[in-house]
Amino acid sequence: MSAKQLQIAAIENGTVIDHIPSSKLFQVVRLLHLDETTETVSMGYNMSSRKMRSKAVVKVANRFFTDEELNRLALVTPDVTLVIIRNYEVVEKKQVRLPEEIIGLVKCSNPKCITNNEPMLTRFSVINPATGTLKCHYCNHEEELERIKLL
């Protein structure tokens, strides 16, 4: 058995999401709706990593996400590594980038905000990407990325 043997089997085609903090794995699953896909999804949890103390990896066969979908991950794990695989080869590596506007993903923590009382999509703008500060389009309440709750 080689020392470099993969802990999760390689995929022929698809997307690898690496360097997810283990505690964020299930949020990644939710943000990409992986619980609804019919493709093969392999996941590793609490894996050892040289870069991180404990990481998670997700490999999704035959799925190539849009940038809009992948950028959602910046909400919970901005330093994730994205790798696009075709024919077992790495064809592209991507970084996620926090979008300017976030629609329907984040809950407003202001209980008196209309979005918490009406069946509607929430809408936040990123007012400071450096500090990760979001502002609710409706009630102007500000949220810090570290403390957000996903819908």
Added chain:
Amino acid sequence: MPTNSLITLAGYSKEKLMYLIAMAQEFERHPNRKILEGRIVATLFFEPSTRTRLSFETAANRLGAKVIGFSDPKVTSGTKGEILKDTIMMVSNYADLIVMRHFLEGAALYASEVSPVPIINAGDGANQHPSQTMLDLYTIYQSQGTLENLEIHLVGDLKYGRTVHSLLSAMRHFNPCFHFIAPDELAMPEPYKKYCTANGIRFTEHKDFNSDTISGADILYMTRVQKERFSDLMEYEQVKDAYLLKGDMLSKARPNMKILHPLPRVNEIEYCIDDTPYAYYFQQARNGLYARQALICDALGITLEDIRNDKTILK
């Protein structure tokens, strides 16, 4: 979304604010007209506010519009579980304009996104109350002859008072100098002070409230120190009278100084001040009518030129 909805004045330019003031001046000259004859204005008050509702309804009625709506949220279908969007869609079938007050923040903005007719925000929770800000601006302009370079003293509850927060933002175009006079518990919150700094608005802070601290004021804007804001009632008892404006405190006031208050007044201004030339809060309330006439017309696409050429004035 109709572009004429008024949700907040925050994004309004100096020119737009002066345009609305010019419109309000026309209505002050001739408040009774039939310029809105044949139009229907709905006033939907999901939260009671008698003063604001009466002012909007008077504004619409004096311009010849008919008014429909509700003033008691208990009688609305919201209590049966109807969502806001459905109420708005239903009423927009009947009315040309919806004036709405809601206890939830962002309600008016959301309504404006789903409504085919313009929305005027008559207050959404602790968030915005633009018609109050507009009437404050109009009153300051009317009493001083200008909005430029004024010394504006804000007194009382500067922490929760949305009127004073909105005033800061609306006055940013006019090079004001603000003086924040409040107890520590109700001091102007940091984000608003940062906003002032970022927008070049000068300000000072005081805890003392006496004839010296207000001697340089052009405008003395009083607000109510509300008992329910205090976690420690002892603290409330200590500060409540410290922010009472007494007659003898006006000895050093500038001759042009005017006292404003969004009303209702409880224990902020001694009644003897009502008879002095400094008292301006009742004129301020009356100006609510002219400011709201201007906002209603602007929302309905009626221009200042239309109003100046209006042939429907009632003598």
